[in-house]
Amino acid sequence: MMLLFYLAAAIAVISTAAVIVQTNIVHALIYLILSLLAVAVIFYVLGAPFAALLEAIVYAGAIMVLFLFVIMMLNLGQHTRDEERSWMTMQVWIAPSIMAAILLAQLVNVLSQYDQELTPVRVGVLEVSALLFGPYVLAVELASILLLAGLVSAYHLAKK
Amino acid sequence: MESIPIEHGLILAGILFTLGLIGVLTRRNIVFVLMSLEIMLNASGLAFIVASARWGHAEGQVMFLMILTLAAAEVAVGLGLIIQVYRRYQTVDINVLSEMKG
Numbered sequence: 001m002m003l004l005f006y007l008a009a010a011i012a013v014i015s016t017a018a019v020i021v022q023t024n025i026v027h028a029l030i031y032l033i034l035s036l037l038a039v040a041v042i043f044y045v046l047g048a049p050f051a052a053l054l055e056a057i058v059y060a061g062a063i064m065v066l067f068l069f070v071i072m073m074l075n076l077g078q079h080t081r082d083e084e085r086s087w088m089t090m091q092v093w094i095a096p097s098i099m100a101a102i103l104l105a106q107l108v109n110v111l112s113q114y115d116q117e118l119t120p121v122r123v124g125v126l127e128v129s130a131l132l133f134g135p136y137v138l139a140v141e142l143a144s145i146l147l148l149a150g151l152v153s154a155y156h157l158a159k160k
Numbered sequence: 161m162e163s164i165p166i167e168h169g170l171i172l173a174g175i176l177f178t179l180g181l182i183g184v185l186t187r188r189n190i191v192f193v194l195m196s197l198e199i200m201l202n203a204s205g206l207a208f209i210v211a212s213a214r215w216g217h218a219e220g221q222v223m224f225l226m227i228l229t230l231a232a233a234e235v236a237v238g239l240g241l242i243i244q245v246y247r248r249y250q251t252v253d254i255n256v257l258s259e260m261k262g
Contacts, residue, residue: 002162009172020183046213051221063235070239074246087188096185100178107174117163118214127218136222143229150233157240
């Protein structure tokens, strides 16, 4: 289990890094799907099979297909790739990378003071749905209203 | 089952979040910016799952569901905006949008 966790973590980090340095947008999308599937494996290892399934179905399935549709609609071809290459200069990367690295170092510094082990306990669909339709039922209703608002505004914005 | 140190999971979430942040700050293609935002949202969801696995509770998974809903709605609206921007300016460069001021 532990080996699986670290393997999936390495795949997630490498493929996420590949997403942000890619110039070909479809390749970047495929790497993003790989990263999301690796995170789904991590969820499963951590004892959250329901979240793993949702990650694979909703994130890697539905949301990435939305991205794919839009890339197809925009028809970004060779000239976009050349444009991307011309934007990928070294000086663009230096300052944000250094600042983000400082933030990450601080985070690691704070987190490494914890010295706790977690033993994965399987928390399945039953417990999650008992919570969802018990104390958090108002949050579920609000989420449905948010999705409805997203639907209406996406229809309105993408209209000619 | 073997146990995993909790800080490794949280540090993984931090690394993914930082990579997404670098993507948002450096990329000029608006589709890549939206993809990096997705990475950041996913990393925060991972942190919730790690925390809920530490305590053996289901609350973290509920919060992950909320993040998932938020990401879906955000992507739908964002992609609609991208289509509209591409129709008006025929480009996906976000710097072109800076002429939208005042």
